[in-house]
Amino acid sequence: MDSAGKEREAVQLMAEAEKRVKGSHSFLRGLFGGNTRLEEACEMYTRAANMFKIAKNWSAAGNAFCQAAKLHMQLQSKHDSATSFVDAGNAYKKADPQEAINCLNAAIDIYTDMGRFTIAAKHHITIAEIYEAELVDIEKAIAHYEQAADYYKGEESNSSANKCLLKVAAYAAQLEQYQKAIEIYEQVGTNTMDNPLLKYSAKEYFFKAALCHFIVDELNAKLALEKYEEMFPAFTDSRECKLLKKLLEAHEEQNSEAYTEAVKEFDSISRLDQWLTTMLLRIKKSIQGEGDGDLK
Amino acid sequence: MNEEIRIHSWPCSYYLDTNKQWVSGRLSLTPVAIKFTADKTGELLVNFHLSGISEIKKESSNLIFSSLTILEKNTKHWFSSLQPNRNVVFNILEHFWREQLLSNQGTGAEAGALQSTKGKELTGLLAGSQKRLEDTAKVLHYQGEQFDNIMRGLNKIEGDMDVADRLLTELESPSWWPFSSKLWKAPLEAKPKETATVSDSKNQEGIIIRIPVIITHRTDSNVKPGKLTLLASGLEISDCNSQVIHRFESKDVDDIRVHTPYEISVRQRFIGKPDTSYRLLSAKMPEAIPILEMQFSKKIQFLEDALAFAGARKSPQVDLGTSIWQAATGLLGGVMQPESPVGGEGMDNEQVQLQSHEKISESEAKELKQILKKLKGLALETEAELERQDEALDSITSSVDRATLNIDKQNRRIKKLT
Numbered sequence: 001m002d003s004a005g006k007e008r009e010a011v012q013l014m015a016e017a018e019k020r021v022k023g024s025h026s027f028l029r030g031l032f033g034g035n036t037r038l039e040e041a042c043e044m045y046t047r048a049a050n051m052f053k054i055a056k057n058w059s060a061a062g063n064a065f066c067q068a069a070k071l072h073m074q075l076q077s078k079h080d081s082a083t084s085f086v087d088a089g090n091a092y093k094k095a096d097p098q099e100a101i102n103c104l105n106a107a108i109d110i111y112t113d114m115g116r117f118t119i120a121a122k123h124h125i126t127i128a129e130i131y132e133a134e135l136v137d138i139e140k141a142i143a144h145y146e147q148a149a150d151y152y153k154g155e156e157s158n159s160s161a162n163k164c165l166l167k168v169a170a171y172a173a174q175l176e177q178y179q180k181a182i183e184i185y186e187q188v189g190t191n192t193m194d195n196p197l198l199k200y201s202a203k204e205y206f207f208k209a210a211l212c213h214f215i216v217d218e219l220n221a222k223l224a225l226e227k228y229e230e231m232f233p234a235f236t237d238s239r240e241c242k243l244l245k246k247l248l249e250a251h252e253e254q255n256s257e258a259y260t261e262a263v264k265e266f267d268s269i270s271r272l273d274q275w276l277t278t279m280l281l282r283i284k285k286s287i288q289g290e291g292d293g294d295l296k
Numbered sequence: 297m298n299e300e301i302r303i304h305s306w307p308c309s310y311y312l313d314t315n316k317q318w319v320s321g322r323l324s325l326t327p328v329a330i331k332f333t334a335d336k337t338g339e340l341l342v343n344f345h346l347s348g349i350s351e352i353k354k355e356s357s358n359l360i361f362s363s364l365t366i367l368e369k370n371t372k373h374w375f376s377s378l379q380p381n382r383n384v385v386f387n388i389l390e391h392f393w394r395e396q397l398l399s400n401q402g403t404g405a406e407a408g409a410l411q412s413t414k415g416k417e418l419t420g421l422l423a424g425s426q427k428r429l430e431d432t433a434k435v436l437h438y439q440g441e442q443f444d445n446i447m448r449g450l451n452k453i454e455g456d457m458d459v460a461d462r463l464l465t466e467l468e469s470p471s472w473w474p475f476s477s478k479l480w481k482a483p484l485e486a487k488p489k490e491t492a493t494v495s496d497s498k499n500q501e502g503i504i505i506r507i508p509v510i511i512t513h514r515t516d517s518n519v520k521p522g523k524l525t526l527l528a529s530g531l532e533i534s535d536c537n538s539q540v541i542h543r544f545e546s547k548d549v550d551d552i553r554v555h556t557p558y559e560i561s562v563r564q565r566f567i568g569k570p571d572t573s574y575r576l577l578s579a580k581m582p583e584a585i586p587i588l589e590m591q592f593s594k595k596i597q598f599l600e601d602a603l604a605f606a607g608a609r610k611s612p613q614v615d616l617g618t619s620i621w622q623a624a625t626g627l628l629g630g631v632m633q634p635e636s637p638v639g640g641e642g643m644d645n646e647q648v649q650l651q652s653h654e655k656i657s658e659s660e661a662k663e664l665k666q667i668l669k670k671l672k673g674l675a676l677e678t679e680a681e682l683e684r685q686d687e688a689l690d691s692i693t694s695s696v697d698r699a700t701l702n703i704d705k706q707n708r709r710i711k712k713l714t
Contacts, residue, residue: 118445136372155439157442157445157446158441159434159437159438159441160438160603163438174350174351174367187712195437196677196680197433197436197437197677197678197681198434200429200430200433200670200673200674201430201433201434202425204430215470235705237666239423239663260397261545263397267394268416268420269416269419269420269423270420270423270424272394273354274350274351275351276394277394277397278349278350278351280397281396281397284397
């Protein structure tokens with residue numbers, strides 16, 4: 001009941017705001033106090049948007065925020081405009097993902113213009129998440145994550161940049177763009193290797209890079225493994241490295257049972273996550289593909 | 297293996313991307329594949345190999361329906377209104393998917409081998425805690441970076457506040473006063489300027505460093521040689537005859553830009569007047585910059601070319617830090633070393649004891665030891681990082697307090713002015 005009332009009120013406010021905007025266009029008004037009228041309209045749009053939010057009419061709320069943002073732009077207050085665009089994006093996210101992305105992109109443009117790259121990067125991540133979850137366009141999600149990583153790097157926030165890059169790598173590997181994934185994992189691995197706090201996770205990145213190598217070509221994986229051990233001696237001791245060696249051996253002998261046994265042993269100690277399962281399955285398939293292929 | 301055997305099937309609905317609608321039907325699972333048949337038409341809409349799956353996720357469509365998504369290559373399949381319940385289906389699907397990787401053709405044989413020993417269990421536990429600690433370390437590091445960013449922002453705010461403070465003082469001096477605030481103060485300054493020869497000032501205030509420089513005043517292209525003297529209370533620019541051209545008190549300096557390691561510009565801003573700014577070029581500048589940086593840490597600004605220099609200068613410090621750290625860990629290691637045989641013995645004892653109860657093999661013990669070592673290292677690192685962050689937080693708090701106070705004060709002053 002209440003929400004319906006709010007919605008009606010919001011619609012009225014919208015109409016009122018529109019009138020104000022039109023009023024400010026007339027010549028005389030334009031000369032005297034046109035801006036204050038625009039400011040009033042802005043405020044009304046925002047209030048209307050908030051009421052739409054209460055009424056859960058997301059796309060109307062998004063639209064109202066958008067209008068407010070455009071008016072802020074006319075009033076030359078960039079920061080307010082960007083904030084309104086972000087609000088619009090958040091409202092649209094629940095109803096119209098594509099429109100949400102447009103709004104967030106507009107906000108990003110403003111933020112980059114102002115040199116606020118950290119915030120821009122954050123919104124790039126939001127967009128990437130929308131692509132990931134709602135629109136299932138992984139390629140575009142990757143592009144946005146990459147952009148975010150670039151901005152973060154420019155602002156010296158390396159660990160945020162790494163976080164984005166790792167996402168990119170995971171998706172790239174899923175899409176079978178192994179070369180890209182390898183490059184990122186190696187880069188992140190070498191970056192974190194020297195940090196006292198992060199060096200313990202470096203082995204994970206090298207492990208993933210080596211796995212990607214493995215899918216492409218066994219020999220490369222061997223070479224890569226040697227290289228990583230040389231670069232990062234602690235890698236040799238890790239369970240990941242031992243597993244890789246066992247897997248390589250099994251693969252060389254085309255012994256899918258030994259392969260499975262090794263994987264199983266690893267899994268019994270620390271459960272494999274979905275990404276690893278996918279990658280290991282792909283390697284296993286390549287063994288069976290050459291073998292009898294009785295799982296086909 | 298009979299591929300036709302249905303392990304399980306669930307009534308559910310499937311999202312048809314081409315028609316943009318949900319179709320109800322049955323989702324069925326065979327040992328190797330997942331299939332979906334529509335109820336009405338009996339059509340087989342989905343049929344793919346289990347090993348083609350790259351991700352199974354619980355998601356919600358439009359934030360309302362809880363559904364299950366399966367990512368196969370590049371297509372995402374949406375299943376919703378699963379019965380009896382989404383989690384059941386998820387668990388079963390994931391289980392069979394993983395079984396694709398883990399199962400062997402020669403089943404049954406390794407059932408005995410699968411019996412996990414106590415040692416393995418322990419290793420599993422430790423590996424799990426190591427993983428968690430690694431994640432924690434990652435988050436901590438990220439947090440530390442954010443604190444650093446905050447500090448940088450606060451420093452900038454403080455620098456700007458100083459400028460605002462000075463400008464306000466200027467505005468506050470009554471406008472009918474024939475002399476500008478600068479001149480007002482000038483007599484005080486002029487005296488030492490006239491009388492104080494260089495040698496005098498040398499005695500009076502501690503000269504930190506004096507270097508020969510080439511001076512450019514404002515934008516004119518008139519370049520002349522001179523000297524830059526860094527004093528404890530400010531900086532002085534004099535020409536080659538030791539005649540003082542300009543003297544900046546510490547608080548008068550609004551910003552210092554470091555263009556290259558050898559070139560800086562010093563600037564004082566005025567309202568309604570062009571800024572006083574000097575551009576100084578000197579081969580000895582690298583010596584002076586660290587001092588400037590110390591004195592005017594909040595006002596100094598490194599431009600692009602100089603950044604590399606600043607970074608280069610910083611790195612030895614970092615090296616120093618790490619070397620100290622390494623020495624410390626070496627020490628720690630040394631301290632640990634005498635312990636470790638004891639620990640080892642203890643472990644051996646324990647092992648013997650344990651062996652009588654359950655079996656921990658030698659290799660397992662070794663692995664356990666290794667993980668424990670890593671855990672300890674991680675814990676130490678985490679502690680160090682936490683301490684660092686604690687300090688950072690303290691200075692952030694005090695800095696924020698100062699900034700708030702300053703803002704309050706300035707607000708009051710501005711109100712008085714209007």
